[in-house]
Amino acid sequence: MSGNRWDQPGVPHKGWHCVDVVDLRADGESADETDYATCQMCGNEKIRYVHIMEHPDLDENFDVGCVCAEKMSGDYEGPKRREAKLRNRAARRTRWLQRKWRVSAKGNSFLNVDGHNLGVHMNKFKxxxxxxxxxxxxxxxxxxxxxxxxxxxxxxAATQDDDRLWSTD
Known part of the structure; x- marks a missing residue:
């Protein structure tokens, strides 16, 4: 259901908890190809980053935008931070192929990222x-x-919470 639920009786305004945040734009997809969502709290129709909110008094979760997630949870930092993390991931993934990959003695491309040695290689099956x-x-x-x-x-996935690793990339 979409529309404005802020004025709807029985819908709590506070006490919500964020279960997850999802980026609706698939990797490599352009903005005009994105299937945006509608905020189930305020009715805003163009939400890319969906905050999935749960409330202990309700059986259903609400898919909402950042501003509604802030108001519903009373947390005015967390939703922005979670959304920024997804936004940064998308930007970094876009730039990943353009990084300066080095070539090993065996001819394999590799990167050294803050003590992590990452590489790609071709196997015997090409x-x-x-x-x-x-x-x-x-x-x-x-x-x-x-x-x-x-x-x-x-x-x-393995290192996303390491702020030291991803803060300057």
Whole structure:
């Protein structure tokens, strides 16, 4: 349901908790291809970053924008911070392929990122894989760039909370 629920009886205004935040723009997708959401609290129709909010008195979660998430939770820092993290991830992923990749003695592309050695390599079946340190990917990819982006996704998932690592990238 969409529309303005701020004035709807029985809908709590406070006491909400954020369960998750989702970026609706798929990796590599342009702005005009994005399927935006509508805030289920205020009715704003163009939300890219959806804050999924839960309340102990309700059985359903609400998908809302940042401003409503702030008001509903009483937290005026957390929603912005969570949304900024997703925004930064998308920007970093876009720049990942343009980074200055070095080439090892074996001809493999690699990066050293704050003590983490990351690399991509071709296997004997002419498919691409990656590694983070000594941990190798279990999947393979048709192209080097696909492997690099999968490496980014895996590395981000493992290190996204390390502010020291991602603060200047």
């Amino acid at each position: 498919r691409w894989g990656y590694r983070i340190g000594s941990r190798f990917s279990t999947k393979t990819y048709a192209t080097k760039d696909e492997a690099k982006l999968a490496l980014f996704d895996d590395f981000w």
